[in-house]
């Protein structure tokens with residue numbers, strides 16, 4: 001590994017600022033590494049940096065395929081958008097370009113962000129740099145693998161039910177899902193509108209804070225965006241004095257790998273050593289999160305994906321008449337998991353079933369949000385393992401969608417509640433990374449980052465092994 | 469058995485905002501296809517809607533004018549169905565929490581008023597004119613996303629004629645509000661009708677059918693009449709009306725089924741997650757209130773009570789905003805009395821202009837006021853003034869100058885009138901004889917002769933008086 005790519009994103013930005021490294025040299029190093037990627041993490045690699053200067057000093061950025069980038073393929077991992085080049089750029093990518101982060105490449109993902117393994121990509125699965133027979137997690141699997149393999153200094157992902165945090169955990173990097181509304185969704189090819197949020201995938205907590213700080217904005221093009229009341233500060237804290245960590249007693253640990261559980265317990269001890277107290281907290285409805293999520297997200301997706309009809313862009317498979325053009329296009333263009341969720345969502349919204357499914361799921365969602373509000377009256381953060389397992393083998397769960405869905409068990413409740421949560425590397429189990437999740441109240445990102453930073457220093461995880 | 473029709477109306481009104489309902493594209497007025505589009509109104513991947521505040525304000529103005537209850541918060545829903553004119557695969561509309569509920573216009577109650585976006589325009593190649601059987605279809609997205617207010621009435625209308633009259637009142641009210649062009653031919657005002665029949669005296673509703681998209685008052689009236697007749701025919705021959713959506717073809721007068729109840733869409737409505745609720749602020753409401761003009765019903769009342777017009781004349785004027793505006797402008801001119809001026813407009817001007825907007829015609833309000841003044845001063849007769857008005861409609865100009873140039877001034881010079889009467893009596897000796905003998909019936913013949921000879925410049929009353937005195941009656 002070259003010295004240039006040894007630097008974290010924040011270190012690289014400082015080096016360019018201080019004249020110790022040229023932005024061109026930095027970009028070229030990553031461009032060459034991304035072009036030589038063997039993990040299938042990239043669907044596109046840029047030739048030249050499209051911006052320079054700014055606060056981020058030309059540190060290149062890998063961007064999940066589903067972000068629209070003007071004139072550059074943006075396919076959301078789907079055959080139905082194969083080769084599609086949008087005429088505009090997503091607000092969050094534009095914000096980062098203005099801050100001086102050039103586009104390094106577009107990363108592989110589960111089709112329309114539906115999946116927890118990146119096996120649902122129309123462009124083939126991504127390999128985990130820790131074990132190339134295993135998945136990187138998903139749906140932001142390409143972004144996570146690229147950062148873990150050191151072919152990108154940092155990356156953008158999106159999280160709907162865990163799609164940033166779970167791949168971050170499986171690849172041994174940091175992933176943060178911001179408060180819903182902190183970051184504009186304009187130009188993100190939608191999966192589930194009320195849940196989707198863009199967030200950073202980075203080597204460490206400092207990089208996550210730096211990237212997030214330049215992502216947030218109140219966007220006039222996104223009615224649900226609210227930006228943030230304050231600036232994201234770079235984390236400094238090495239202590240957790242007075243911090244109360246809530247350990248939920250209502251989330252089942254059945255099905256959690258022993259190694260993952262051990263790592264979780266070990267880190268709780270470390271937290272106590274840093275001055276934190278561990279308290280039991282109650283999230284009585286969180287156990288129903290997966291059930292509610294797999295009604296709400298497919299329902300919204302079934303509507304969001306209706307625009308892929310072969311009329312204006314993307315794939316068109318001609319039939320004889322209008323109806324056969326629709327059915328052929330969508331038959332040929334969507335993968336099995338996308339079709340499954342469109343069917344689920346269409347059913348859940350059907351007249352006569354709406355109240356029993358969508359209506360009830362929304363009520364559960366409200367209850368879960370209330371659970372968190374009440375929990376945060378007694379604790380500062382809720383802490384869980386990020387995912388119940390470490391990375392599984394490619395193909396291992398391909399025929400068991402329910403087992404795959406359960407991988408989101410610990411991440412979905414925060415998505416439903418719209419609150420921020422981070423996953424940090426939590427050591428290895430059987431040689432594979434595990435993740436530790438901290439979730440806080442809406443807009444508590446700065447405090448979450450501070451606590452995560454203190455834990456990160458104490459855990460002392462070394463991810464350099466996969467960055468070759 | 470006698471049957472009574474029960475009719476409810478659904479009216480789609482394109483709102484006159486500068487930009488579209490959910491994006492920044494300007495509204496289109498015949499621009500080349502697909503030039504008023506952006507990622508949002510093309511439904512491109514990743515694009516998001518943002519509600520147009522001006523459309524909400526215009527919607528509130530409609531709600532205020534129709535005396536609706538305005539919802540402090542209302543939300544948008546997605547109405548899901550596939551069609552090439554619907555780029556997102558759903559229409560953003562309002563469902564169970566609309567902007568306005570209740571209210572009335574005249575004697576018809578309003579059920580609700582809500583906001584939504586218009587579909588794009590489809591053009592089908594080939595002879596069928598419909599998507600089925602056409603060789604190819606193209607889509608123009610210029611119209612897609614235009615703001616619409618949908619006004620839904622209660623089933624209070626009882627005849628085709630009432631429907632057509634009420635729609636005229638609604639159109640005038642909307643035009644007066646300035647919220648829409650309300651042009652039916654261009655589709656900025658579109659009407660669907662829900663129609664059922666029931667035995668007179670029954671309180672229950674029969675099965676209703678929906679008659680779609682009629683684009684003129686005449687077609688609406690004929691379409692509803694045809695549908696009532698069709699339903700009566702079915703019921704009287706022992707059949708049952710089926711719930712279905714129908715199309716009226718004005719060319720043939722025939723009604724065809726678009727889809728049956730079984731084929732009805734399941735629109736899978738759910739709250740639009742990309743938009744936040746519409747919360748009506750005090751400022752927005754105050755701004756909508758301030759923009760509210762005097763409405764046609766109130767204007768008619770004022771014309772009646774303050775200007776002394778008959779109730780019918782007051783309505784004729786007030787319910788056609790363009791004529792009411794013309795009238796009020798003309799009233800400011802010199803020498804015209806409110807009542808004769810109103811009668812000249814409702815009897816003479818409307819007959820000459822038809823559907824043309826008087827403000828766009830060659831007759832200026834001041835010119836008409838001057839003409840009516842000349843009549844009041846007896847400087848020109850009614851018949852002469854009608855000729856002057858013909859000239860004004862054709863070429864415009866100044867009435868006094870036309871009277872002068874055309875020699876249409878009233879004959880106040882008795883010498884000329886005397887001569888004309890003498891000539892008329894001489895030319896009709898048998899009539900003169902009958903008059904002398906006290907039979908006044910043929911007086912009209914003499915008046916007509918004099919009028920012809922004087923090109924209408926004589927006053928009929930004056931001619932009668934002179935004839936009587938000449939014949940010693």
Ligand SMILES: [Zn+2]
Pocket residue numbers: 488491492493504505506507508509510613
């Ligand atoms: Zn537009």
